Amino acid sequence: MPRMGECPGGGRLHLCRKLAEVRGVPRTRVMAYRLRECEGGFSMNIKSLNRWLGALIVLTALxxxxxxxxxxxxxxxxxxxxLPVNTVDDRSSGGKSVAAVKTENGRFVMDCTINPGYEWPYCATAFELGRAPYGMDLSGYDTMTLKVAYEGPEPQQQVRVFLLNYNPKYSSQKEYESAKVQEIFYDPGRDKTLTVKLSQFTVASWWSNExxxxxxNAGLEFDNVVALQVSTGGKVVPGAHRIWVERIEFRGKLIAPATFRLIVIGLWMLGLIAYLFGYSVSTRRKLLATHRSRLSLQRLNEALQLEKQSLQHMAHRDPLTGVLNRHGLGEELLRLSAKGDKKLFPLSIVFMDIDHFKRINDGHGHGVGDEVLRGVAEMVQGDIQRDDLFARWGGEEFIILCPGTEPSQAQAMAERLRRAVSVRDWPHGLRVTSSFGVSEARAGEDLGESIRRADGAMYRAKQMGRDRVELHLVHGRGRDQDAA
Ligand SMILES: Nc1nc2c(ncn2[C@@H]2O[C@H](COP(=O)(O)OP(=O)(O)OP(=O)(O)O)[C@@H](O)[C@H]2O)c(=O)[nH]1
Known part of the structure; x- marks a missing residue:
């Protein structure tokens, strides 16, 4: 388990950074994504999402x-x-009832004398809530609480409460009573408080008929109420009537519960959309970062491959001449022998040594000596066949393995090379010669033995005056020179 502040796979990350630095690949780009992952990531984790959700649910419930x-x-x-307050009575309809209103001890007191004269005598206290065509919108209120008292000639007295709603569809500004009359009846007694729902009002049938x-247009409407009236009952007896109005209160929700629930649902939907949007943006960024990181890793991988190839090359090649070294020769020989003996034998070995090379070094310096070594390697490389293996054996010695080549053919090739080296124009007017020893490797024989024979032949060439090719043939293939 990684400890606090540690990156999972931190070791590998460190290695990648190191490699990136070594090969010159920008560190930030290589491991940007993994680093960001290690440093806490950019997306909201489940824990904080749960915390947010919990908080939102509690907030919603509250x-x-x-x-x-x-x-x-x-x-x-x-x-x-x-509010402007006045009275209305049946005199406007030809009756004789008389009403008057005053304020007393914080209450409206209406005194009414009901006199016979009109078929439906009445008196009412009228509160003006607006002036047609502009009334008051009471549609957002649910209840009405009435603190009203009534005294009259009879013990049981009913009052009527009217809410008059103006609507140009059926109302005219000139005719006061054209506003829709919506009413409730009840017996307030002396000191009762009553709460009714506005939905308990009914549209007065006499008004609908008239x-x-x-x-x-027959339904209840409270969106443009121009007047509130507290009136005597429907069938009222003549005599003195008194109605006190202390307080009428309308109550309702600032925001209707159904509307509020819709708002809450809407906010949740908006939140969800915002979260999904944020999530998709962050996922897209993540994908982009992953893509970039993959590209960087790919580049790093390519760099490592190149590095590997270069290391392999260095392990197999001589850095001065670029031809195979002993290790490389061994590897190539293995590869060749895997193709089978038929491809390999007859196998001829040519050992080559530059004559008096020390003198070149001593006389003209190591730089010129190196130049000669490179020139010789270049000449041989350009002359040998495709399957021949050419390597620097060490110092000024080279070796050529010629698969599928008879010793006589190898001898001829060595002779050709010897001549070419000796006639070439070398720097500083140098004359360079070389000695060659040619031998043959037999199937099943230790190759080191065959190389030693070639080396021996080359040594003989040196002894016999240098700048010549000597051939060493083994028993059964003619004469064995060592034995001779
Ligand atoms: N410039 C240079 N010289 C090298 C390199 N490797 C070996 N030598 C030199 O090659 C010389 C070989 O000298 P010797 O072994 O005495 O042979 P030689 O002078 O060629 O004489 P013979 O082989 O007898 O003709 C030495 O002086 C080495 O220092 C190399 O990579 N570059």
Whole structure:
């Protein structure tokens, strides 16, 4: 388990950084993605998402409870609200009842004398909520609480409460009673408080009849209420009547619960969309980073491959001449022998040594000596056949292995090379010669033995005056020179 602050796979990360630095691949780009992963990532983890979700759920529950049990608005009609108030009575309809209103001890007191004269005598206290065509919107209120008292000639007295709604579809500004009359009846007694729902109001049937109201317009409407009236009952007896209005309060929700729930759902949807959007952006960034990281790793891999090839090359090749070294020769020989003896034998070995090379070094310096070594290697490389293996054996010695070549053919090739070296124009007017020993390797024989024979032949060439080719043939293939 990685400890706090440690990266998982930190060791490998360190190695990659090192390699990137060594090969010149920018570190930030190579491991950007993994580093970012290690450093905490850029996406919201499950734990913090859960915390957010929990907080939002609690917030939602609190908001719903607040809406359910609080978040209320109210509109009060009382002496302090200073609404225009007046009375209406049946004299406007040809009756003789007389009403008057005053304010007393913070209450509206309406005194009414009901006199016979009109078929439906009445008196009412009228509160003006607006002036047609502009009334007050009470549609956002749910209940109405009435603190009203009534005294009259009979013990049981009913009041009617009217809410008059103006609508140009059926109302006219000139005719006051063309506003829709919506009513409730109840017996307030002396000191009762009553709360009713606005939905308990009904549209007065006499008003619907008088105004020939269509079914479409027959429903309750409270969005443009121009007046609130507290009136005597429907069948009222003549005599003195008194109605006190202390307080009428409308209550409702600031935001209707259904609307509030819609708002909450909408906010959740918006939040979800915002989260999904953020998530998709972060995923896209992540993918991009992964892609970039993959590219960088690919580049790093290519660099490592090149490095590997170069190391392999260095292990197999002589750095001065570029031809195979002993190790490389061994590897190539193995590769060749894997093709089978038929491809390999007859196998001839040519050992080559530059004559008096020390003199060149001593006389002209190591640089010129190196130049001669490179020139010789170049000449031989350009002359031998494709399957021949050419290597620097050490110092000024070279070896050529010629698969599928008879010793006589190898001898001829050595002779050709000897001549070419000796006639070439060398730097500083040098004359360079070389000695060759040719031998044959037999199938099943230790190759070192065959090389030693070639080396021996070359040594003989040196002894016999240098700048010549000597051949060493073994028993059964003619004469064995060592034995001779
Ligand atoms: N410039 C140079 N000289 C080298 C290199 N490797 C070996 N030599 C030199 O090659 C010389 C070989 O000298 P010797 O072994 O005495 O042979 P030689 O002078 O060629 O004489 P013979 O072989 O008898 O003709 C030495 O002086 C080495 O220092 C090399 O990579 N570059």
């Amino acid at each position: 908001a719903l409870a607040w809406n359910q049990f609080a978040m209320e608005k109210s509109f009060v009609v009382d002496a302090a609200s200073r 105004h020939n109201i269509s079914v479409q």
